[in-house]
Amino acid sequence: MKFDVSSFLNYELYGSEKFSIHIYNLLIILALLYLIRGLSFAIEYWFDIRIESQKLDRGRGKSFLQIVKYLVWLVGIVVVIASMGFQITLIIASISALLIGVGFGLQHIFNDFFSGIIILFDGSIEVDDVVEVEGVVGRVLDIGLRVSKVLTRDNVVIIVPNSRFTGRHVINWSHNEDLTRFYVPVGVAYGSDVRLVEKLLLDVAKAHSQIVKKPAPFVRFNDFGDSSLDFQLYFWTANDFLVENIKSDLRFGIDDQFRENKIVIPFPQRDLHLKTKDFD
Numbered sequence: 001m002k003f004d005v006s007s008f009l010n011y012e013l014y015g016s017e018k019f020s021i022h023i024y025n026l027l028i029i030l031a032l033l034y035l036i037r038g039l040s041f042a043i044e045y046w047f048d049i050r051i052e053s054q055k056l057d058r059g060r061g062k063s064f065l066q067i068v069k070y071l072v073w074l075v076g077i078v079v080v081i082a083s084m085g086f087q088i089t090l091i092i093a094s095i096s097a098l099l100i101g102v103g104f105g106l107q108h109i110f111n112d113f114f115s116g117i118i119i120l121f122d123g124s125i126e127v128d129d130v131v132e133v134e135g136v137v138g139r140v141l142d143i144g145l146r147v148s149k150v151l152t153r154d155n156v157v158i159i160v161p162n163s164r165f166t167g168r169h170v171i172n173w174s175h176n177e178d179l180t181r182f183y184v185p186v187g188v189a190y191g192s193d194v195r196l197v198e199k200l201l202l203d204v205a206k207a208h209s210q211i212v213k214k215p216a217p218f219v220r221f222n223d224f225g226d227s228s229l230d231f232q233l234y235f236w237t238a239n240d241f242l243v244e245n246i247k248s249d250l251r252f253g254i255d256d257q258f259r260e261n262k263i264v265i266p267f268p269q270r271d272l273h274l275k276t277k278d279f280d
Helices: 006-007 023-052 058-083 086-104 107-122 163-167 194-206 240-260
Strands: 014-016 020-022 130-133 136-143 147-152 157-161 170-173 179-186 220-226 229-237
Touching: 014 229, 020 023, 023 058, 058 107, 107 136, 107 147, 130 157, 130 163, 147 194, 157 163, 157 229, 179 194, 179 240, 194 220, 194 240, 229 240
Parallel strands: none
Antiparallel strands: 014 020, 130 136, 130 170, 136 147, 147 157, 179 229, 220 229
16 A cells, blocks of 8 residues: 555645644644744844953843744744645734733733833843842843743742832942942941041952952041041942942951051940939
8 A cells, every 4th residue: 555645745634714733734843843943043042142252242232142042933933824724914903802801901011011022122131241130139040022031149040020120219239330339338446547548448349359459448537426437438340240248258367457456436325314303
């Protein structure tokens, strides 16, 4: 018995008056899906090469890559549907009506979805940016259409709905420049040599490997406090993600230098006055 390839490919798996599926339709769909997947990997590989060669900014490149991949899959799905014999205009009209019907019940999901599109296009938040959302500081690992992944300083990945980035106050430490300014407050006892305090603070900052030389660290004599002379040590660093570790190092160094030079860090003091009353 001779195997008929043509009859096999034209074998009807499902049929109706308006629509039918044959085996060759399934093969075309599988081929298109593999082609789309391969094209997606090729685009990602090309972007990775451009990013590694520093011809493209990493954060913006990853965000733009995400947009391109979504567009490739969208066009691919449309082609797959068209290859099955469906009318694209009819499908779009049906989806639009469906979205309007369920939109009221899924407002938050649609809000996150469109927020993701806005983030990817406007570039206000990009992959590898260090952001602060509702008091939590983390590095953006991935920006999806509905949610984004943020790695915190505790090495925990949190899933953040995209609407949090567009609808609430967000600090992007990496948005303007690679360097960010921070400060460490410190108080010394009244009577201390303020110029010596300034010198010691600057020496500690300049000795730290994670603090840049330009702009140079500086000290601000902030105020005459209730029980101390208040200073602030300002510095710039590119490692804003782990800046709390840098601040800790500075505090250790400041304490060592103050001990060696007899500079006292006071603690709050209160004078308590007691009044006595004579009773007859």
